[in-house]
Amino acid sequence: MSRKHPIIAITGSSGAGTTTVKRAFEHIFRREKIQPAVVEGDSFHRYDRAEMKKAIAASDPLRPISHFGPESNLFDKLEELFRTYSETGSGKVRLYLHNDEEAKPYNQTSGTFTPWRDIEPGTDLLFYEGLHGGVVTESVDVARWVDLLIGVVPIVNLEWIQKIHRDCAERGYSPEAVVDTILRRMYDYVHYITPQFSRTHVNFQRVPVVDTSNPFIARDIPTPDESLVVIRFREAKRVDFPYLLAMIHDSFMSRPNTIVVPGGKMGFAMELILTPLIHEMITHKK
Template identity: 25%
Template structure:
């Protein structure tokens, strides 16, 4: 019997909105299913040919910062039940590492990232499109906490990046993609009702496709 096509869930929102928390909450509720969370950040452009100063000057919140051609290609391969070699991004070096990660096609793919709904090709591969809507003040606080602890950035560099690129790009490119969402989740991971509803919908799609739950 032919293998069923994976269910693709797109989860987007501004930096620090809680989209990663929502993604992992869905993952936890679907325990027992084969799942893969893919982040758009993994597909930042390879910048190995650039100097460190040039890399730091890149606007990482602009659609052109991402290699969406590769992301689309590999997501489509997974949808057709083909394994991929996914890039690995090094945040400290502002470019891809030389390593890749082997990913087998799962039953459920959660694609999360700030600009996944900006590209029509990616939108067309998604079964469910989710926008996590969180206040600007909360998002900047979360970003400071995350980038200092997980990415080794100074508070000065985080605030400078937020004011010069993150906030303006959010209002120019990210927030407008809300109109493409099937579901808008206020306050991210704290909205348990929305997360439970999402998990129920994913189960329904899996059952319709003949997956065992």
């Protein structure tokens, strides 16, 4: 962790909805005139798209590799980036080009990586969004370098519904292919994704109030108004709960360190909660 070069990380599994949190941070950065170094977690995968297909086919069917686990990620390089940035304000990054639109400016094909490059000097903080912002293994401890770790954790049935709909609509996969991916990733999900949420400073968990008991046949993703957001703080003493309850209509406390807000207020709640934390970071940095 570093006061001079702070690091913020959003962590959540594929389809969890980390983009919503990322958008809230973008609003805060723009409003507060903060220049972040933005890092996407996908850029620290070990294999490009074609290589990953081959690696999956060659892996043990009883313990297949997945994007959630250490075999297909550069956890050591991610920790090295966080450590180097916290010490110097720089580090090595690259981009993963998800589609043809992203790949065109680089004259590359989709599903490949750009070359490694140094972070431009003069950034105020590093902002990571991906699968492994708080990952810890026997040889790697990424979480130790993060100053503010945010977990995005919809209940698992909702997470699967969001992933199935996203991968089918945006990536052209069949529902059966997405379900196969969910099953293949289950070991790594349990051992490398969920443990991170015990290390986070704040967790945002969306809970639907409609029936999601069979996520594999759900036709629609529950809307924000059809859900609640459970927000858990690791350090409740630092949170002004009376202020949040007054500002967020229909919110309530469910535990001494947990506030529940209407799903439609999730973005607003994030900005109320995260803005003072970022203010504190920048104040310490200066």
